[in-house]
Amino acid sequence: MGRSIAGQESFYRLPTLRSALEIGRCPASLVPVANVFVTHAHLDHAAGIASYASQRTLQGLENGRAFLPQEAHEGFLRILEIHAALEGVERYSCALRGVAPGDRIPLRHDLVVEVFPGSHRVPSVGYLFSERRHKLKPELAGLGGPELARLRERGDEVAVTTDTPLLAYPGDCDAGIFDAAPRILGARILLIECTFLRPGEEDRARRYRHIHLSDIAARAKDFRNEAIVLTHFSAKYSREEIEERVGSLPDDVRGRISILI
Numbered sequence: 001m002g003r004s005i006a007g008q009e010s011f012y013r014l015p016t017l018r019s020a021l022e023i024g025r026c027p028a029s030l031v032p033v034a035n036v037f038v039t040h041a042h043l044d045h046a047a048g049i050a051s052y053a054s055q056r057t058l059q060g061l062e063n064g065r066a067f068l069p070q071e072a073h074e075g076f077l078r079i080l081e082i083h084a085a086l087e088g089v090e091r092y093s094c095a096l097r098g099v100a101p102g103d104r105i106p107l108r109h110d111l112v113v114e115v116f117p118g119s120h121r122v123p124s125v126g127y128l129f130s131e132r133r134h135k136l137k138p139e140l141a142g143l144g145g146p147e148l149a150r151l152r153e154r155g156d157e158v159a160v161t162t163d164t165p166l167l168a169y170p171g172d173c174d175a176g177i178f179d180a181a182p183r184i185l186g187a188r189i190l191l192i193e194c195t196f197l198r199p200g201e202e203d204r205a206r207r208y209r210h211i212h213l214s215d216i217a218a219r220a221k222d223f224r225n226e227a228i229v230l231t232h233f234s235a236k237y238s239r240e241e242i243e244e245r246v247g248s249l250p251d252d253v254r255g256r257i258s259i260l261i
Contacts, residue, residue, distance in 0.1 A: 001029070004231040004260060006195045006210070010045050012231075012260075014167070017111065017129055021169050021191070023066070026051035035065050035107060039171025040124035041072040049076055050083045053094035064094040067105065067115075071123035073098030099125060112163060116183065119176035121209040126170035126181055130163040167191065168225075172232065174206065175215040178222070190225040191260075193232035197245045213245055220252040228253065231260040 002012035003024070011024035019035040026048025030036065038046050049066055056064045068076060076096055084092055099105070103115040112132050118124030143151075168187035170177045172195075177184065184190055195210035196202075205212035216230070233242055242259055249257065 002260065003027075004193075004233075006193075006232050006234045007044055008235060010232060011048075012169075012191065014129075017167070018107065019113075019129070021127065022046070022171070023048040023052055026055070028055075031055045031059065032061065034061075034063060036067065037113065037127045037169075038066060038068040039118060039126060039169070040069060040120055040122050041075065042122065042172065045171070046072075046076070049096075050079055053080055053092035054083065054087065054089075057089060057093045060093075062093050065097055066094060067097045067099050067127075069118075069123045069125050070098035070100045101125060116170070116181040118171055119173045119180045119209065120171065124171055124173070126168065126173070126177070126184070128165055128169075128183060128187060129167040130165050133162050133164070135160055135162065164188075172210060174209040174211060175218075176209075177211075178219055185219075185222050186224045188225065189227045189229065190223070191229045191231060194230040194246075195232055195234055197233065197237060197242065213249070216253065217249055220250040223253050223256070225256065228257045229260050230257060233259075233261060 004010040009024040010022045011027065011030060012021040013029055013033060014020065019037060020030050020033045021037050022045040023030060023036050023038060031052060036052065052066065073096060080092055099115045101115055101117040105113040107113060110132050112130050114128040114130065116126045116128055118126050165183065165187040167189045168184035169191045170181060170184060172193055193211050194213055194216060196205040196212040202212050202214060230246060239261060246257060246259060
């Protein structure tokens with residue numbers, strides 16, 4: 001659930017993952033969400049961080065966390081300090097966490113978020129949500145509980161861990177993201193921007209480091225995702241034009257695409 005219009009506001013709530021991607025201006029629906037993952041510091045994606053921290057404090061909600069690129073961390077800490085002082089609040093009940101590619105953030109015993117590099121004109125990161133499963137090692141199949149307990153007490157690993165990529169979100173990006181973070185092409189769901197659609201806008205897309213619909217068409221055979229959600233369209237396009245132009249994509253990919261405006 002969410003809203004995304006390029007240059008205006010972007011946020012997505014993921015109820016089953018108990019998280020949000022981006023925070024926009026912080027709509028009321030995001031205040032109860034304990035984990036917010038922000039990809040970069042542009043205000044259409046991150047303006048609501050102070051409001052999020054303030055509202056959680058006002059409502060007595062503890063342990064809120066907003067993750068954002070390490071390069072933007074200090075700047076947003078200063079913003080929160082200024083707002084807390086203006087509001088006469090000793091501290092907000094929200095922690096800001098700077099992250100970098102390669103970081104892994106456990107959300108539950110069966111859910112982990114991996115940070116991957118972005119590809120935008122300001123420092124940015126993307127997020128990959130994966131389901132984590134622990135399976136008994138095949139060679140230990142048939143052992144009873146007491147035997148397994150003894151192995152654990154001895155410090156032996158009795159299980160193997162596997163991660164299944166559920167959702168990949170690179171935030172604002174250009175076509176370079178497909179080489180910078182190729183794993184996004186194998187996630188079950190890929191939520192990815194497509195700011196520009198019309199022929200003749202390719203140079204503009206490259207200049208501002210955004211995806212053009214032709215970039216999706218060029219990679220049609222590479223997407224292994226079960227579903228691809230295109231979002232972050234320019235405000236100049238009507239829904240009808242978006243649907244028409246997205247409908248012209250190659251057969252390899254068109255049937256798996258949805259749009260989110």
